[in-house]
Amino acid sequence: MQVVRARFLATELGIRDKLAVILLxxxxxxxxxxxxxGRHLPHLQLFVEISRIDGDIAALPNLAAYRPTGQQHPLISILGLIFNMTMHEKYDWYYIMPDTTYVNPFELMRFVNHVNWNRPVAIGYKDDEDTTRCSLQAGILLSNPAMQLLMQHRHLCNSISSSSDHAALETCIHYATNLSCTNFYQVYFFFIAKQHTSLAIVFNVFEIHRSLSVSPLLSDADAHALHQHFLHVELDRISSEIDVLSAEIASLSDDIADGPSHPAGLPPFSKPPNRHQHFLHVELDRISSEIDVLSVEIASLSDDIADGPSHPAGLPAFSKPPNRHQVPKWQFFTTTEIFKNEPNQNVYALSGDDKLDVEEIVAAARKYVEKSGHEREDSEEFVQLRNGYRLFDPMRGMDYIVDLLYRGNNGVRVHRIHLTRGIASTQLLNQVPYVKEDTDLTIVVPLGTTEEVGAVRRLLAHHVHLCESSSGDNRQTRIVVAVRGVDPSAIRLINNDVIELRIRYGLFLVFIDRFLA
Structure with a gap:
């Protein structure tokens, strides 16, 4: 008889990864x-409906897309993907959460490393309406046997009808596993923190440091701010452990002979040998190894912390791309030219809004440099702008790096200044009719002063360029130009542009000569 051995030792021995996080x-x-x-968890799998996938989500390597068929509930497609994942790769624990919840990866890993997985259990925050179900908003932690029950009896979820996807999944887990929700398991509590309008209120709550999850998230900035907070909490915890171990080493060192001994490993001849010395060395080696492990963990966590405070608050620094596949492309500019990232032509004369933008940034940078020089009593004279770079980030705004050349008593000196033209306010819209959000668009352009006429005409010209470059696009775009308090001759110019666009491209444009304040 020939024995077929497994390809991997882990398969033969039944060794599994500790945790898989399923993000909806x-x-x-x-x-x-x-x-x-993602970088602090053994495995993170993203499940996203195909109609909600944009360019940023599509670039993620751990994405699993699904498409509901007919009248089928999206829950059925999600369960099918989870079944395929659990059939090939098994884990001790599974944590299911929506993308409006932040999970503390450090507390979650400590939780699953200290409890047994070998019995079916559903751990989470009990639902307010039905205490037997776990609330998906807080995240649901399922052991391996509980996940196997869910996969074996997932057909019971076909007849579930619910007003929301979250309630449907909560009911499905309860029906298929026949498990009641618990927030206490093997002397460990499942803590959650509910989000307030201000993150400062959440951070001041003591339980936030021990929470496994925080919900709901209101924006991308909340996710980054919470992650930075928990990184600092984890670093403080590790530093405290290192201090305790260092104090323990100091106390044990009092029992060890001073200086090196010869032969190696033996006490000096002046000290009679005993077994206590040997175990002291063993204990010191163990503590030193723990300190080395914690030091490596600190170094890895420090990579995630932005250098210094970031602006706007809670968002990552512009100089750190999310990964190697999403490295942003900066635009280079001088006082006369700007180099844009376009396939056919990338060098343009600096004019229009770009020229005004660069002039404002250079003026702001000069003001900062000269104010700092005045405080240091340095006499420097501005010579020119040597280099300039700018990058648009939809979360941060426009970031700039400018190199200003100054001449002083000590020769020529270059000052590099980082500036940000922040977005006034951003808001994440959860309830958006995503079927039409990208195909039926209305752009309202308010025009209140004569100085803005040139900018509006350039905006219309840029829109013409977009229409010419995407002839096969089926989007329906309306442009509404609302005007008040502008010179009549300027209004006629814009009106002529609107009429020309309507005739040449069939665009639907509305021109209003008054609008309410």
């Missing part, structure tokens, strides 16, 4: 959570 994505929060908590 619906918005850009999926990308933010993947970039923050």
């Amino acid at each position: 994505g619906q918005s850009s929060l999926t990308v933010a959570l993947n970039a923050s908590i």
Whole structure:
């Protein structure tokens, strides 16, 4: 008889990874959570409906897309993907969460490393309406036997009808596993923190440090701010452990002979040998190994912490790309030219809004440098702008790096200044009719002063360029130009542009000569 051996030793011995986190994505929060908590978890799998996948989500390597068929509930497609995942790769624990919840990866890993997985259990926060179900908003932790029950009896979920996907999945887990939700398991509590309007309120709550999850997230900035907070909490905890171990080493060192001994490993001739010395060395080696492990962990966590405070608060620094596949492309500019990232032509004369933008940034940078020089009593004269770079980030705004050349008593000196033209306010819209959000668009352009006429005309010209470059696009775009308090001659110019666009491209444009304040 020939014995067929497994290809991998882990398969033959039944060794599994400790945890798999299943993230149900619906918005850009999926990308933010993947970039923050993904590197601290053994396995993070993203499940996103295909109609909600944009360019950023599509670039993620751990994405699993699904498409509901007919009248079928999206829950059925999700369970099918989970079945395929659990059939090939098995884990001790499974944590299911939406993308509107932040999970503390450090507390979650400590939780699953200290409890047994060999009995079916559903751990989470009890639902307010039905205490037998776990609330998906707080995340649901299932042991391996519980997940096997869910997969074996997932057909019971076919007849579930619910007003929301979250309630349907909560009911499905309860029906298929026949398990009641618990927030206490083997002397460990499952803590959650509920989000407030201000993150400062959440951070001041003591339980936030021990929470496994925080929900709901209001924006991408919340995900980044929470991750930075828990990184600092984890670093403080590890530093405290190192201090305790260092104190223990100091206390044990009092019992060890001073200086090196010869032969190696034996006490000096002046000290009679005993077994206590040997075990002291063993204990010191063990503590030193623990300190080395904690030091490596600190070094890995430090890579995630932005150098210094970031601006806007809670968002990562512009100089750190999320991964090697999403490295942003900066635009280089001088006082006369700008180099844009376009396939056919990338060098343009600096004019229009770009020229005004560069002039404002250079003026702001000069003001900062000269104010700092005045405080240091340095006499420097501005010579020119040597280099300039800018990058647009939809979360941060426009970031700039400018190199200003100054001449002083000590020769020529270059000052590199980082600036940000922040977005006034951003808001994440969860309840958006995603079927039409990209195909039926209305752009309202308010025009209140004569100085803005040139900018509006350039905007219309840029829109013409977009229409010419995407002839096969089926989007329906309306442009509404609302005007008040502008010179009549300028209004006629814009009106002529609107009429020309309507005739040449069939665009639907509305021109209003008054609008309410």
